[in-house]
Amino acid sequence: MGIFKNISLQQLWRGAVTTFLAYPLVLLSAFAGTAAAIFNSELSYDQRQEHLYLEKFMLVCALGLILFFTLELLVSKYKLRLHWQASLWLAGLVLLVLYFWLLPLELEQRHWLRFLMLALALHLAASYAMFLNRRDENAFWQFNKALFLRILTSALYSGVLFIGLVIAVLAMEELFSVDIDGAFYGQLWLFMVGVFNTWFFLAGVPTDVQELEHTHLYPKGLKVFTQFVLLPLVTLYLLILYAYFGKIIAQWAWPEGWVSVLVLCFSIAGILSLLLIHPIRFEEGNTWMRTFSRWFYRALFPLIILLALAIWRRVSEYGVTEERYVVMALALWLFITALYFLFSRQKNIKFIPITLSVVALLAAFGPFSAFQVSEWSQVNRLEKLLQESKVLVNGQIQRQHPPVSGEVEEEVSSITDYLARTHGFEALQPWFAIDLEDSLAAATDSLGNRWQKSFATRDKVLDLMGLEYNSGQRDMGRQHFYFSTQHSGSGNAVQDIRGYAYAVQYSYRTFERHEEQREFQLGAVPMIVSLEKEGSVLYFKFEQETLTLDLLPLIKKLQKKQHELVSPADMTLTVEGKQVKVKLALDELNGVEETKEGNYRVQSIEASIYVQLQE
Template sequence: MGFFKNLSLQQLWQGAAATFLRYPLALLSAFTGTAAAMWLTELDYDQRQHHLYLGKLILVCALGLILFFTLELLVRRYRLSLRGRVLLRVLGLALLVLYYWFLPEELLDEHWLRFLMLALALHLAASYVMFFHVPGETAFWQFNKALFLRILTSGLYAAVLYLGLIVALLAVDNLFAVQVDGETYTQLWFFMVGVFNTWFFLAGVPADVQLLEVSPTYPRGLKVFTQFVLLPLVTLYLVILYAYFGKIVVEWAWPEGWVSVLVLCFSVVGILSLLLIHPIRFEEGNTWMRTFSKWFYRALFPLVILLALAIWRRVAEYGITEERYIVMVLAIWLFATALYFLFSRHKHIKFIPITLSLVALLAAYGPLNAFQVSQWSQVYRLEKLLEQNRVLVNGKVQRQHSKVSEAVEREVSSITDYLARHQDLEVLQPWFAVDLQEAFAAAAAPDGNRWQRSYAARDTVLHLMGLEYRTSLTTPDEQYFYFSTQPYDGAEVVHDIKGYTYALEFGLRSFEGGVDQREYQVGKAPLLISMKEDATTLYFQFEQETLSLDLLPLIKKLGAKGQDRISPEKMTFVLKGKDVQLKVVLAELSGRQKKQKYAVQSLLADVFVAPGP
């Protein structure tokens, strides 16, 4: 009963209102972004194409939430006047408006990655903006410890409440036959994450820096978590990585690219552990923590070298991409961080978030940002490839040239595909006599989306080079093919069913030495669909007769043209029997060719059944 006596709805309301007054623009950003996300779930694909601004609005609101939170921390730390607060908020709004204005309607991978780097920089800035002129690190550590625990608590509350409400909705749906749309569950998740979680988190943010200078008792749960969860994980990663390091030294081989992921995980978990144990590492009884703090950065040096070798090998073979750029920059930052904590006299832990936020900001918008450097690298690779194969002579593409190898065509295809997806093919204009923008516009469908436009641009450039598009899966001995009638945007294909009584969808997979089959009931008669060992012929077995569809001529015809997206008409077949007629529309067809032998590995198709003539 004591719990209910202490529970006051008025106190809850007053606390929520006070939080809103402290962070009004941050919460308004959360409300707006959540509303936009919930609205987006109500729209189908065609409607979303007319509301592309919603995606932009969600990104802007997500940035606005952390930006206004950071600005409010500055307001409270330096006790700005009303005029100062207004000017700071207006500046924040202006920056968000500019960000929204320069975002295109159709967001590319580049814009999402820039958003993530900018969001990381803002999150890190929120951890240190109040402590530039605060001597010592007690307040800084206490503030970030409070944020860390508040994030975990708010996430736990939001998840539990969401699961509870989901069960309640399911109960209403099943017990009272009240239909609950599937979108409702998604919208509820957006509300819990965007509104409840944000509001709950902001309500627990420490306000007074001076009070944070007082060092309270270190949370026992945090110590247990760090000592018995994080530190053993770091030790395990360290053992695995040093064992692998010894293996490549003995074998004198290049490290695998995947090792970079493990090195970064080790670094992140290790640095987080160091930050969490920072205040108590020298206390009596914490010998293990002191040892870890002393040797972590020393142990990091060989692993940074391992990371650099792994990424350098990938860059030497395939050039720089945004992902490789980020790994390279993180390797440099880890090396600089290790040097700082080993040789600096001060060893301020504020060094970590300050420098990492600057790295993220420069990687997104600096003069040598990830996107510009990646473009330069890939264009340089393409230029050298074309020059070596006499496709590019004296800075101009020669469409008539000697035949190039399939390996070169695959590499050129990979680079042009990358540049097309990033809308960077226009930088190749000096190599061509024709206007590339006009050529791209002529090749693309008038109502095509950005994926269709990028693929049309890629194929146009390859055509002007006198080359064919070849996927990276293709090898001289074995080639893979994939054909689909599905548009790049994922829109559904509508079929004409006039004259047919039944319709069904099926999928089959082939495997060596086996038969895949599906059985259906068509009216009162059974239908068995199978693909036998030859893996290129479909069989439709009724009680009275069996019809077959040989896919080999189609595969050879389409494969010779190097196509992947096919019009439904080219993938439609009518099979006529004595007592039944079928129309088969292949939606997806994939497989492999080894030498002159073809095999279908999987297919998806629609079948329409009608009585025979």
């Protein structure tokens, strides 16, 4: 117990209050974001669709946490007066409100990617915010060492405390028969990560630059970790990559795309190693560290070439996407960083976070961002394919055109699917005589789900081109099917319920880990609805009897319909037993056909079920 002999609850309370007063908006961001995450965890899928703003709010809180932390570091360094501090707070709040306002209600992949870029830029900015226009490199290293160790310590304390509390709650459940909601454990984890971890981390952040500059402590554990764990791993990566580099030269073949991930992992681990050994690399007895730091960037050049070849092959074949843009940007940054540390006299390690944060910002915003460049690349690729196939002539789409090969139709389908999910079709408007926005809006007016909207807009654009969606998966032995009454604009059709006493809404999605069976109470009679695992048969189990409804004949019938436009009548089935009659009105049916085996597997259902119990 010696570790706690000089600690009192009063001291802990004073420390917590002091930390809150030092970083009020940081902790308020953590509180608000955690509360939103906990509230969101209590909602069902349908309820989350009604509270989509919660995702936006959580993103803003996450950015606010690191933004206000960086601003507080600036306040601490320059010892700004209260009115300047309030001005920085106000500026930060305005930026966050603007970001929240600009985000759409339904977040898409590009919004999450831009968020990650912003978060990376802000985290990097926090590492050097107090050290701009200064040459105190030791203070910069000591500060980031402290942050690194504090992050690890916070994670350890949060994890241990979480496990301890979970065991305590489980003990209460077992010993005292206390009924604890299963969602409590997830919410406890959110609290530990969002509030406790943040608060504990902030309590140990150093802010005295002068004191840091005169500190020359180097933890022995950090040296052991770097020398005996990180550096050997980096060396192993290096040997593997150089062996592969030799293989592709000997075979005179293009590198595999996956090698990009390995090169980036090697580069990140190597740069992290260099940063960790920076103060002691030239000390006596550290010959291996000195050799590593001297040769790392030289060894990086062939791997940068390997990385460039791998990503260039993908870009030349399939154009630029946001993910490929990120890899290209990192490859360029690695090349510039290697040049700097090889030929610059200063070799200031602050160059790494400063330049990387600039790259992240440029990739997130502006005319040369990942999103603008990717859209431009894919639209140009689509234009070339359509011109070669005589679908686009003199800048105008010709709905009547010569037959298009399956390979071209597959590529066109892939690009339109990408544009529907990521950018929309505004860039294609000059190709069409009609107002494309109005046409697509009419096709999606009745749709609530963004995935349904992207499918509908993709199919509509292809239809206007005189083409059909071709995923290319049938030749690979797998074909997805998706049918929806809402695609035809009849998703809100009125159902005839004459002859039925009960109506319930049924939803099943395998990818959301819904329960395999759902129970409904029809007066005093329970009804259990379940879907055959890895199949297409629905079961309706009552006390009187069990009815089965095979959806396979319906799926095969609907597959013959073009563009997957179906009416409510097409997706309505009935099944009748001796004492029960059931009517199934499907709104959405989605799944996979394993074409080689001839198997069909339903993955999601949205439907209304009408039941009549015979007396």
